[in-house]
Amino acid sequence: MNTALTTEPSTDELCCEPSGRPVLSAVDAQDKARILKALSDPNRLRLLSIVKAGDTGGSCVCDLTEPLDLGQPTVSHHLKILVDAGLLEREKRGTWAYYSLVPGALETASASLLAL
Amino acid sequence: MNTALTTEPSTDELCCEPSGRPVLSAVDAQDKARILKALSDPNRLRLLSIVKAGDTGGSCVCDLTEPLDLGQPTVSHHLKILVDAGLLEREKRGTWAYYSLVPGALETASASLLAL
DNA sequence: CCGCCATATCGACAATTGTCAATCTATGGG
Protein backbone atom coordinates (compact mmCIF):
# COMPACT_ATOMS: atom_id res chain seq x y z
CA MET A 1 0.00 0.00 0.00
CA ASN A 2 1.22 3.48 0.77
CA THR A 3 4.88 3.66 1.67
CA ALA A 4 5.15 7.42 2.37
CA LEU A 5 7.73 9.12 4.61
CA THR A 6 11.41 8.12 4.45
CA THR A 7 12.59 11.53 3.19
CA GLU A 8 12.21 13.82 6.21
CA PRO A 9 12.43 12.11 9.57
CA SER A 10 11.49 15.11 11.74
CA THR A 11 11.38 18.89 11.81
CA ASP A 12 10.94 20.35 15.28
CA GLU A 13 9.15 17.83 17.46
CA LEU A 14 9.96 14.17 17.39
CA CYS A 15 7.69 12.67 20.00
CA CYS A 16 6.95 9.88 17.57
CA GLU A 17 6.59 9.18 13.92
CA PRO A 18 3.99 11.22 12.05
CA SER A 19 1.79 8.18 11.54
CA GLY A 20 -0.04 7.63 8.27
CA ARG A 21 0.39 3.87 8.33
CA PRO A 22 -2.06 1.42 6.79
CA VAL A 23 -3.66 0.71 10.11
CA LEU A 24 -7.06 -0.79 10.62
CA SER A 25 -9.69 1.45 9.03
CA ALA A 26 -12.69 2.62 11.00
CA VAL A 27 -14.97 0.47 8.89
CA ASP A 28 -12.88 -2.68 9.24
CA ALA A 29 -12.54 -2.04 12.95
CA GLN A 30 -16.27 -1.80 13.42
CA ASP A 31 -16.72 -4.94 11.38
CA LYS A 32 -14.32 -6.96 13.49
CA ALA A 33 -15.63 -5.44 16.69
CA ARG A 34 -19.14 -6.63 15.83
CA ILE A 35 -17.98 -10.25 15.81
CA LEU A 36 -15.84 -9.84 18.90
CA LYS A 37 -18.66 -8.16 20.77
CA ALA A 38 -20.78 -11.22 20.16
CA LEU A 39 -17.95 -13.23 21.68
CA SER A 40 -17.42 -10.97 24.68
CA ASP A 41 -20.10 -12.42 26.93
CA PRO A 42 -19.35 -15.42 29.16
CA ASN A 43 -22.74 -17.02 28.62
CA ARG A 44 -22.39 -16.76 24.88
CA LEU A 45 -18.96 -18.36 25.06
CA ARG A 46 -20.48 -21.22 27.00
CA LEU A 47 -23.26 -21.55 24.46
CA LEU A 48 -20.69 -21.85 21.69
CA SER A 49 -18.75 -24.35 23.73
CA ILE A 50 -21.78 -26.52 24.31
CA VAL A 51 -22.81 -26.38 20.67
CA LYS A 52 -19.28 -27.19 19.59
CA ALA A 53 -19.12 -30.16 21.95
CA GLY A 54 -22.51 -31.40 20.80
CA ASP A 55 -23.16 -33.81 17.99
CA THR A 56 -23.16 -32.79 14.35
CA GLY A 57 -26.94 -32.59 14.17
CA GLY A 58 -26.85 -29.44 16.27
CA SER A 59 -28.03 -28.64 19.77
CA CYS A 60 -31.58 -27.65 20.59
CA VAL A 61 -32.48 -24.81 22.90
CA CYS A 62 -33.79 -27.14 25.57
CA ASP A 63 -30.28 -28.52 25.94
CA LEU A 64 -28.74 -25.08 26.11
CA THR A 65 -30.98 -23.51 28.72
CA GLU A 66 -30.32 -25.77 31.68
CA PRO A 67 -26.52 -25.74 31.95
CA LEU A 68 -26.42 -21.96 31.77
CA ASP A 69 -28.91 -21.34 34.55
CA LEU A 70 -30.62 -18.67 32.47
CA GLY A 71 -34.20 -18.17 31.42
CA GLN A 72 -35.31 -19.44 28.03
CA PRO A 73 -35.89 -15.96 26.56
CA THR A 74 -32.41 -14.92 27.58
CA VAL A 75 -30.87 -17.94 25.90
CA SER A 76 -32.90 -17.27 22.78
CA HIS A 77 -31.64 -13.71 22.86
CA HIS A 78 -28.00 -14.78 23.10
CA LEU A 79 -28.47 -17.33 20.33
CA LYS A 80 -29.89 -14.65 18.07
CA ILE A 81 -26.86 -12.46 18.69
CA LEU A 82 -24.56 -15.36 17.80
CA VAL A 83 -26.55 -16.10 14.65
CA ASP A 84 -26.53 -12.44 13.63
CA ALA A 85 -22.77 -12.39 14.10
CA GLY A 86 -22.45 -15.31 11.71
CA LEU A 87 -21.13 -17.69 14.34
CA LEU A 88 -24.11 -20.01 14.64
CA GLU A 89 -26.75 -21.19 12.24
CA ARG A 90 -30.28 -22.20 13.09
CA GLU A 91 -32.26 -25.04 11.62
CA LYS A 92 -35.79 -25.77 12.66
CA ARG A 93 -36.85 -29.41 12.70
CA GLY A 94 -40.39 -30.00 13.84
CA THR A 95 -41.05 -28.20 17.09
CA TRP A 96 -37.41 -27.82 17.92
CA ALA A 97 -34.70 -25.46 16.77
CA TYR A 98 -31.21 -26.82 16.34
CA TYR A 99 -28.15 -24.64 16.48
CA SER A 100 -24.77 -25.53 15.04
CA LEU A 101 -21.46 -23.79 14.48
CA VAL A 102 -20.94 -22.05 11.17
CA PRO A 103 -17.90 -23.87 9.75
CA GLY A 104 -14.80 -21.71 9.87
CA ALA A 105 -16.44 -18.83 11.69
CA LEU A 106 -14.40 -19.20 14.86
CA GLU A 107 -11.25 -19.62 12.81
CA THR A 108 -12.02 -16.41 10.97
CA ALA A 109 -12.60 -14.51 14.20
CA SER A 110 -9.42 -15.95 15.63
CA ALA A 111 -7.45 -14.95 12.56
CA SER A 112 -8.82 -11.42 12.63
CA LEU A 113 -7.09 -10.92 15.96
CA LEU A 114 -3.74 -12.04 14.63
CA ALA A 115 -4.20 -9.84 11.57
CA LEU A 116 -4.51 -6.64 13.57
CA MET B 1 -17.80 -38.53 34.21
CA ASN B 2 -21.32 -39.83 34.27
CA THR B 3 -22.10 -42.18 31.49
CA ALA B 4 -25.70 -42.86 32.45
CA LEU B 5 -28.30 -44.05 29.99
CA THR B 6 -27.18 -46.64 27.42
CA THR B 7 -29.79 -49.12 28.58
CA GLU B 8 -32.82 -46.99 27.99
CA PRO B 9 -32.43 -44.65 25.03
CA SER B 10 -35.49 -42.63 25.94
CA THR B 11 -38.50 -42.74 28.14
CA ASP B 12 -40.97 -40.20 26.92
CA GLU B 13 -39.14 -37.27 25.34
CA LEU B 14 -36.02 -37.42 23.24
CA CYS B 15 -35.46 -33.84 22.16
CA CYS B 16 -31.69 -34.18 22.56
CA GLU B 17 -28.99 -35.80 24.58
CA PRO B 18 -29.00 -35.15 28.33
CA SER B 19 -25.76 -33.16 28.11
CA GLY B 20 -23.13 -33.38 30.87
CA ARG B 21 -20.12 -32.68 28.63
CA PRO B 22 -16.90 -31.00 29.76
CA VAL B 23 -17.93 -27.66 28.35
CA LEU B 24 -16.44 -24.30 29.25
CA SER B 25 -16.90 -23.64 32.95
CA ALA B 26 -18.50 -20.44 34.15
CA VAL B 27 -15.19 -19.27 35.59
CA ASP B 28 -13.21 -19.95 32.44
CA ALA B 29 -15.91 -18.32 30.37
CA GLN B 30 -15.78 -15.14 32.42
CA ASP B 31 -12.02 -15.15 32.17
CA LYS B 32 -11.99 -15.39 28.40
CA ALA B 33 -14.87 -12.94 28.09
CA ARG B 34 -12.86 -10.32 30.01
CA ILE B 35 -10.15 -10.35 27.35
CA LEU B 36 -12.58 -10.46 24.47
CA LYS B 37 -14.58 -7.60 25.93
CA ALA B 38 -11.47 -5.47 25.83
CA LEU B 39 -11.18 -6.40 22.17
CA SER B 40 -14.81 -5.76 21.31
CA ASP B 41 -14.55 -2.02 20.72
CA PRO B 42 -13.62 -0.66 17.27
CA ASN B 43 -11.50 2.15 18.68
CA ARG B 44 -9.55 -0.24 20.86
CA LEU B 45 -8.93 -2.50 17.88
CA ARG B 46 -7.57 0.47 15.99
CA LEU B 47 -5.37 1.40 18.94
CA LEU B 48 -3.92 -2.09 18.96
CA SER B 49 -3.43 -1.95 15.22
CA ILE B 50 -1.57 1.35 15.41
CA VAL B 51 0.61 0.16 18.26
CA LYS B 52 1.34 -3.06 16.42
CA ALA B 53 2.27 -1.18 13.25
CA GLY B 54 4.47 1.25 15.18
CA ASP B 55 8.13 0.79 15.88
CA THR B 56 9.46 -1.41 18.65
CA GLY B 57 9.98 1.49 21.06
CA GLY B 58 6.23 1.77 21.49
CA SER B 59 3.71 4.41 20.50
CA CYS B 60 3.00 7.48 22.59
CA VAL B 61 -0.47 8.75 23.31
CA CYS B 62 0.00 11.83 21.17
CA ASP B 63 0.32 9.56 18.16
CA LEU B 64 -2.74 7.58 19.10
CA THR B 65 -5.17 10.40 19.72
CA GLU B 66 -5.25 12.04 16.30
CA PRO B 67 -6.00 9.13 13.98
CA LEU B 68 -8.89 8.01 16.15
CA ASP B 69 -10.66 11.35 16.28
CA LEU B 70 -11.29 10.95 19.98
CA GLY B 71 -10.52 13.12 22.96
CA GLN B 72 -7.32 12.52 24.87
CA PRO B 73 -9.08 11.33 28.06
CA THR B 74 -11.05 8.82 26.03
CA VAL B 75 -7.92 7.42 24.45
CA SER B 76 -6.27 7.18 27.85
CA HIS B 77 -9.33 5.35 29.10
CA HIS B 78 -9.20 2.81 26.27
CA LEU B 79 -5.49 2.30 26.75
CA LYS B 80 -6.05 1.57 30.41
CA ILE B 81 -8.63 -1.06 29.52
CA LEU B 82 -6.17 -2.69 27.13
CA VAL B 83 -3.42 -2.63 29.74
CA ASP B 84 -5.74 -4.10 32.38
CA ALA B 85 -6.66 -6.86 29.96
CA GLY B 86 -2.99 -7.71 29.59
CA LEU B 87 -2.83 -6.76 25.94
CA LEU B 88 -0.70 -3.63 26.17
CA GLU B 89 2.06 -2.51 28.46
CA ARG B 90 2.90 1.04 29.41
CA GLU B 91 6.33 2.56 29.81
CA LYS B 92 6.83 6.15 30.79
CA ARG B 93 9.85 7.95 29.33
CA GLY B 94 10.13 11.57 30.30
CA THR B 95 6.90 13.38 29.76
CA TRP B 96 5.54 10.79 27.36
CA ALA B 97 3.96 7.40 27.87
CA TYR B 98 4.79 4.69 25.38
CA TYR B 99 2.51 1.74 24.79
CA SER B 100 3.54 -1.53 23.24
CA LEU B 101 1.98 -4.92 22.64
CA VAL B 102 2.46 -7.57 25.29
CA PRO B 103 4.25 -10.33 23.39
CA GLY B 104 1.99 -13.29 22.74
CA ALA B 105 -1.12 -11.69 24.17
CA LEU B 106 -2.99 -11.52 20.90
CA GLU B 107 -1.95 -15.05 20.08
CA THR B 108 -3.33 -16.23 23.40
CA ALA B 109 -6.63 -14.46 22.84
CA SER B 110 -6.81 -15.88 19.35
CA ALA B 111 -6.13 -19.39 20.60
CA SER B 112 -8.78 -19.11 23.28
CA LEU B 113 -11.37 -18.79 20.55
CA LEU B 114 -10.23 -21.92 18.78
CA ALA B 115 -10.17 -23.77 22.09
CA LEU B 116 -13.83 -23.23 22.83
C1' DC C 1 10.31 28.98 41.02
C1' DC C 2 6.81 29.30 37.73
C1' DG C 3 4.33 27.89 34.06
C1' DC C 4 3.79 24.79 30.00
C1' DC C 5 3.20 20.35 28.29
C1' DA C 6 1.69 15.29 28.08
C1' DT C 7 -1.02 12.19 30.38
C1' DA C 8 -4.10 10.38 33.97
C1' DT C 9 -8.18 10.72 36.81
C1' DC C 10 -12.85 12.27 38.04
C1' DG C 11 -17.79 13.26 37.42
C1' DA C 12 -21.52 13.33 34.49
C1' DC C 13 -24.40 11.74 30.88
C1' DA C 14 -26.44 9.21 26.95
C1' DA C 15 -26.36 4.82 24.77
C1' DT C 16 -25.99 0.03 24.94
C1' DT C 17 -26.49 -4.40 27.12
C1' DG C 18 -28.00 -8.56 29.94
C1' DT C 19 -31.77 -10.25 32.24
C1' DC C 20 -36.48 -11.43 33.32
C1' DA C 21 -41.77 -11.81 33.12
C1' DA C 22 -45.37 -11.81 29.97
C1' DT C 23 -47.05 -12.68 25.56
C1' DC C 24 -47.09 -14.33 20.79
C1' DT C 25 -46.34 -17.99 17.05
C1' DA C 26 -46.18 -22.34 15.24
C1' DT C 27 -46.09 -27.32 15.40
C1' DG C 28 -47.94 -31.75 16.82
C1' DG C 29 -51.31 -34.80 19.49
C1' DG C 30 -55.76 -35.93 21.30
Next chain:
DNA sequence: CCCATAGATTGACAATTGTCGATATGGCGG
Protein backbone atom coordinates in the same frame (compact mmCIF):
# COMPACT_ATOMS: atom_id res chain seq x y z
C1' DC D 1 -60.84 -28.19 16.98
C1' DC D 2 -58.50 -27.31 21.03
C1' DC D 3 -54.82 -27.75 23.99
C1' DA D 4 -49.86 -28.56 25.20
C1' DT D 5 -45.27 -27.62 24.10
C1' DA D 6 -40.79 -25.31 21.97
C1' DG D 7 -39.17 -21.28 20.90
C1' DA D 8 -39.20 -16.23 19.54
C1' DT D 9 -40.60 -11.56 20.50
C1' DT D 10 -41.77 -7.60 23.39
C1' DG D 11 -41.37 -4.34 27.17
C1' DA D 12 -39.21 -3.02 31.22
C1' DC D 13 -35.38 -2.32 34.20
C1' DA D 14 -30.77 -2.23 36.35
C1' DA D 15 -26.02 -2.41 35.20
C1' DT D 16 -22.37 -1.43 32.26
C1' DT D 17 -19.99 1.25 28.80
C1' DG D 18 -18.16 5.01 25.67
C1' DT D 19 -17.59 9.69 25.51
C1' DC D 20 -16.61 14.33 26.98
C1' DG D 21 -15.28 18.49 29.91
C1' DA D 22 -12.88 19.76 33.90
C1' DT D 23 -9.31 18.95 36.90
C1' DA D 24 -5.17 16.72 38.92
C1' DT D 25 -0.27 15.11 38.45
C1' DG D 26 4.28 15.17 37.10
C1' DG D 27 8.26 16.31 34.30
C1' DC D 28 10.89 19.94 31.63
C1' DG D 29 12.41 24.62 30.12
C1' DG D 30 12.86 29.30 31.13
